[in-house]
Amino acid sequence: MAPNIAHDLPIPLPRNQATVMILSAPAYAWVFHAQNTSKSDHILSEDNLKTILYDTHVTLGGRMVPFGGWDMPVQYPSGILAEVAAIRTATGIFDVSHMGRLYISGPKATEFLDWVLTGSAASLRMGRARYCLICNEKGGVIDDTIFYRLAEDRFLLIPNAGNRPAVVAWFQKWIDERFSPGCTMEDVTETTGLIAFQGPGVVDAIDKIADTPLSEMRPFFWTESAIQGAPMFVGRTGYTGEDGFEMLLQGDDVVKVWTILADSGAVPCGLGARDVLRLEAGLPLHGHEIDEETTPIEAGLERFVRFDKEYVGSEILKDQQENGVQRKLIGFTLSGRSAPRAGYNLLDQGETVGTVTSGSYSPTLDTSIGMGYVLERYVAPGATLDLDIRGRTAQVTVTELPFYKRPRRT
Incomplete structure (x- = not known):
């Protein structure tokens, strides 16, 4: 087996995207999609944030990479193949403490969230969670998020790591302009930890x-519990396409619970496996499938959008829902193990009709898969297009998303 190597790909990347290729064996090239990175974010730095589990990852041999302003493990010595297999067949754990944790509170908290989110806060019952989008005035996606209703006037919202500063600034702008006094925001990201416990086991x-x-x-409920006396907020949510729980913990309890889960047989997994798993499950990654120039309608996420109320970007989203859009997100498959990479063009008879946003070899399906945007007339499942791989073309087949659905539990 070849040594594990992570390096920047020498290919052009759209906007603020970065891609890292992990070589884990001669036959496999794993493309890890990193979001919201800049030139200064391609190296580990004392300026990067570190999660409470950082020393644990280093001790376990985790290969640390910069991601969204944090130093995070992209993989462990067992490799991405083993980590993906653990999540698909047994149990695994991820440190997702780089994700944001924002508490939104006050008598106007519900009204505020109904203004900045595409999903309804007013209709969300206590004890429940909901996935939706945060859009700008043009309908572009600032971030996607899950939020939990903790009480009548208190919510917990989880933004993506690299987008947390933008989300915090966006929220504070609207709180100051329309909902203050009566709504406050508390960011506890750097003082807490978040562990994802995922897999059929x-x-x-x-x-x-x-x-x-x-x-x-x-699914999409939450409760309070504890593991060997360590109190935690736990939701039945995840980003892998498998069943799972996400656990919010304080201080030293993060390391304690991670160790207990690992000792139970859960395999530590890194960002590389998480990216492959979410791609197999057809889940979007901000900076790739969604960004501030892409709307939820284009991304095929209209089921997470309200069309009966006014909120930021709602007028444009409603217009797109009624009149259609020029491009749409598709999934596609490609024979073999060559990973389609972000920025590659999709062609029809030599004419560019779309662009790849994410791609990888899928160990679960034993084929290469990708997502990308194409002109609306090319979205039908079964349609074939050509993928331009640095001047060489390969045929791809448009496929319904998700690529992978977990088996029903009997």
Whole structure:
């Protein structure tokens, strides 16, 4: 097996995207999509933030890379293949503490969130969570997020790592202009930790680990529990296409719970595996499938958009929903193990009709997969296009998303 190497790809990248290729064996080239990185963010730096689990990752042999202003493990010595397999067949754990944690509180908190989110806060019941988008005035996606209703006037919202500063600034602008006094925001990202416990084995494992039964919790619900006395906020959510739980913890409890989960058999997994898993599940990554110049309608996310209320960007989104858009997000498959890379062109009879946003070899499906935007007339599943791989073309087939659906639990 070849040594594990991470380096920047010498190819042009759209806007603020960066891509890292992980060589884990002669037959595989893993393309890790990094979002919201800049030239100064391509090296580990004392200026980068470090999660509470940083020393744990180093001790475990994690290969650390910069991601969204944080130093994070892209993979561990077992390699991306083993990490993906663990999530698809058993259990694995991710440090997702680089994701933001924002508490939105006050008598106007619900009204505020209904103004800045595409999903309804008013209709979200206590104990529930909801996925939606944060859009600008043009309908472009500032970020995608999950938010939880903690009380009548208190919510927890999870922005992406690299987008947290932009989301905080955007939220504060609207709080100051329209909802103050009556709404406040507290950012606890750097003082807490977040662990994702994912895979088909989590249902059997969680009740053996947690101090209270959690296996009957429904998807997109949350509760408070503990693991060996370590209190935690836990939601049945994730970003892998598998069942799972995400656990918000304080201080030293983060390392304690990570260690307990690992000792139970959960495999530590890095950002490389997480990227492959989310791509197999057809889940978007900000900076690739969605960004401030792309709307939820173009991205095929209209089911997470309200069309009956006014909020930031709603007029444009409603117009697109009624009248259509020129381009749409598709999935596609490619024979073999060559990874389609962000920025590659999609062609029809030599004419460029779209662009790849993400791509990878899929170990679960044993084929190469990708997502990208094409002109609306090319979105039909089964249609074939050509992929321009640095002057060489290969045929791809448009495929319905997601590529992978987890088996029903019997």
